[in-house]
Amino acid sequence: MSGIVADGARRLRKAIEAEVRREYAAELAAAPGFWKETLINQKIRAEVNRRMKNVSSPQSLYFVSRFKLPK
Numbered sequence: 005m006s007g008i009v010a011d012g013a014r015r016l017r018k019a020i021e022a023e024v025r026r027e028y029a030a031e032l033a034a035a036p037g038f039w040k041e042t043l044i045n046q047k048i049r050a051e052v053n054r055r056m057k058n059v060s061s062p063q064s065l066y067f068v069s070r071f072k073l074p075k
Contacts, residue, residue: 016056017052017056020052020056020059021048021052024048024051024055025048028048031044032044032045
């Protein structure tokens, strides 16, 4: 089974999260304390979830994660 098919949703989420973290890097670095940093991390998670919904439907990601090819 191809690694891309087997864990495509996880890889997509990691790539989107890396992109969003790059966008928020300056804001995160300038955060004055723990609570401000926590709020920014919540914004990052919300943005990742929003982009995941926009990229593809949950059904297609479920199908890809359950799809098994014969070896």
